[in-house]
Amino acid sequence: HLRGKTAIVTGSNSGIGLGIARELARAGADVVLNSFTDREEDHALAQEIADAHGVSARYIAADLSDAAAARGLVERAGRCDILVNNAGIQHVAPIDDFPAEKWDAIIAINLSSAFHTTAAALPMMRAAGWGRVINIASAHGLTASPYKSAYVAAKHGIVGFSKVTALETAREPITCNAVCPGYVLTPLVEAQIPDQMKAHGMDRETVIREVMLERQPSKEFATTEQLGGTCVFLCSDAAAQITGTTISVDGGWTAL
């Protein structure tokens, strides 16, 4: 049902973003993939999606820690009916030990980049007469965990920014929502396992069961396909009146 729409998914050469791009393409959307690298395999991913789903797919490199690059991504895409702000990084450390440059990078990539891409995309959505902004927040946009100060601050921030975007577009056929995943086994989560093992003095399996999935009552990771399916739903007519809210895909985490 998304034929003729163009979706930009930030941070989509891996993990959740790639899963979302695949599901949007499966639903017929043309997709723009993005990350900060510019490797042959990045462009090959776009080709693979184009071939698999008969859509047009491009990879555009842009480092979203840079405001002008974030706006430039949308401008270079030339069209944006669906904007999925997904790029994100993590760093785990106590506040008094948290490197200031990590704080700045997390706020820039996980929060400020969404402001810049949204600012560039809204005029395109208004010109096309339809739009969807989907911000990939986190269960950490609604609750907190120790040692993740910058991440939790950025994710709470993007939930607030999603509400403002929804209010500013409320009288138009544009919606904005935040999707809040619990734990999804992606490279970002994989990379946290050694730190968590060290912080808790536990082995891999124990960290997964007792630390990561401790607050996920389903005791299962969510999948990138499920996150993609949630985005496809938010682009459907059934979701036209869903705006300014959060959708948790967290196996019950935030019900606790």
Ligand code: NAD
């Ligand atoms: P990932 O590391 O697999 O993907 C992150 C993506 O962002 C990658 O494509 C990476 O290249 C890109 N990226 C990083 N820095 C960038 C930059 N400066 N410019 C452009 N792109 C950049 O991680 P993921 O788990 O797929 O995470 C995707 C999003 O989902 C993040 O916002 C993350 O916070 C959120 N999230 C993930 C989980 C989880 O359990 N995996 C849970 C909740 C929320």
